[in-house]
Amino acid sequence: MDISPQAIGLIAFAVMFLLIAIRVPIAIAMGMVGAVGGWILNGADSVGFIMGSVPFESVFPYSLSVIPLFIMMGVFAARAGLSQALYQAVNVFIGHRKGGLAMATIGACAAFGAICGSSLATAATMSRVAMPEMRRRGYDDGLASATVAAGGTLGVLIPPSVIMVIYALLTEQSIGRMFAAALIPGILATALYIGAIWVRTNRNPLLGPADERTDWPGRVKALKNVWPVALLFGVVIGGIYVGWFSPTEAAAIGAAGAFLLALAKRQLNTKVFLSCLGETSTTTGMIFLILIGTSVFNYFVETTGLPQQLVQQVGELGWDPYLVLVMLIVFFIILGCFMDALSMILLTLPFVYPLVLSLGFDPIWFGVIMVSVVEVGLITPPVGMNLFVILATTPGLQLQTISRGIVAFLIADVLRLSLLVSIPALSLWLPSVLME
C-alpha cells in the first residue's frame, strides 16, 4: 500500500504529539520523529546524512551566538540585585494609589524585562522582591501573585528577548527590527496590565490598599539607584540602533556589563558565580537541543510537502486572511495551555510562517503577534510556566488563588492582541522610523 508523503507527515505529527503528551522531552520527540520519518520517506542513507550534518549546522552559524549571550546577560542581571532598586523607584511614584504596589510591580517587571530577555527569570526575580512586600501591606494573594506572573511575561516582549531573537533568526528577519517592533506593544502591555489592576482595586479597594505618599527628595533618591539599568539597556539596545554594534556584539557587551554590575554591587561570590554559570548552562543546553531537534524535524517536514499543501489548501478555501489569522491566534492560545513558548514557536513556524506570508501579512508584525500570543500561554492554567514559578517562590500560595487572580490580566491580553491585530502600525511604525 502506497502512503503519500503528506499522510506520512500527518502520522508523524500525531506520533510526535503523543510522545510529547507522555513526557518525552520535546526536543527528543521532534528529533526522533524527524529522523524516523526521514528514514521512511528517503531511506536509511538519508538518516546518516541528516544526523551527521544537521546537528552541526543547527548550532554552527555565527548569528546563533546571540542566544547564549543574551541568556547570560539575563542571568547576571537577575543576580545583580537591581530588581529591588527598580521596584522601589517605581513604587515611590505610584505606591500611594490603590493597588499602587501591584502597579509598581508591573512597572518594575517592564524595566527589568529591558535588561533580561527571559519571562521566567523576570517572574522569579520580581516575585522574591514584590510578593513579600505586597503580602506585608495586606494585598490580596490572588492579585499580588497574578500581578507578578503577568508582569513576568513582559520579559519576553520588551527587548531584548531571547524568543524574539529565535523568531528573527528562523524567519531571517532583522533582530533590530524585531526589537523595535516589540517596544510599543511592550509599553502597551504594561499600560493595560496597570489598567487591569486599577479596575480591580477600584471595584474592591481591599484587594490593594494604598500606601503612604513619598516626598520628592525620596523619589529622586530612589531614581538614583536605577541608573545602571538605564545604562545597560541604553548601551545594548541603543547601541544596535545607532550602529555601534550588531545584535550578537550587543548581547556580548550586555553580558559583560551585567557581570560587571553584579560584581560592582558585591552580589557575586564564587558560589553565586558558579550558580550563574549552571543556570546559563542548563538554559543554553535546553534551547540548543530544541533547536537541534527542530532542525531535524523541519528537514523531514520539508520533504513531506505538508507546509506547501497547507498554504495551497487554505488559499483554495478563499477565507478572509484576518479570519485565518484569528483562527491561528486561537489555536496558539489553546496550544499555549499545554506547551512552553519556545517549543510552540519552533514546532509551528515551519507551517505557519509560509501560510502567513502567503496571506500577505508582514513577518515582523506577525512575529510580534506570535510572541504576544505565546506570552499569554505563560500565564494560562493549567501549565502556564510563570504561575508555577510564582508558586515555587511563594510559600503557602495555591494554584487556585493565582488562577483566580490571573483572569483580569488575560482579559488585558485579549484586548492588547485585538489592538495589535487591528492596528499594525503599533508594531510597524517604530522600526520604519528607526531602521530607515
Add this chain to the structure above:
Amino acid sequence: MIALFNRWLYSLTKYVAWVGMLFLLGAVGITAVDVVMRKLDAGGIFGAVDLIQLMVMAAAYLSIPFAFMSRSHVAVSILADMASRRVAALFQLLGALLGVCFMFSIAWFGYDQAVQQAEYGDVSMTFGLPMIYYWVPLLIGAALSAVVTVHIAVESLYTAVTGRSGIVLEEL
C-alpha cells in the same frame, strides 16, 4: 549503585558544563575586546567570528549533558503527573531510550562527518582553524548525553519495577 553513579555523573556533567560556560565567557571577552578595538580603529581581532563560533559550539554542546542530568529539557508533564509513579517511570523510560537513540545517532554519524572533514583538511573561513576543532565539543557533548540518557533509562526502569526512586535529585 544507581545513586552513586548518579552523583558521579552529575558532578562530571556539571564540570563539563562549567567548561562550556568558560568558553562562553571567552566569547564575551573576545567580542567585547573586538568591539573596543574596532572603535579605536585598531582593526579588531583577526578571525574573531571563527573563534566565537568555536566557543559557542563548545558552550552549547557541553551544556546539553548537564541539562539532561538536571532534568532541564522541556517536557509536558500533565499526563505523567496524573499517572502512578510506576507508569510515570515507564513514560520516562521511553523518553530516555529515545534520547539514547537520538544522542547516540548524533555522536555516531557526527563522528563519520568529523573524520571526513579532517581527511579533507577543511578549515574555518578566516582564521584557518581545522574544522575538527568544531566537531570535538559536538562529539563529547553528544556522547556524554547518550551516557546520561542510558543512566536515566536504568533509573527509570528501577523505579518502574520497584516503585522507588534510585536517586535523589541534587540541587544546581
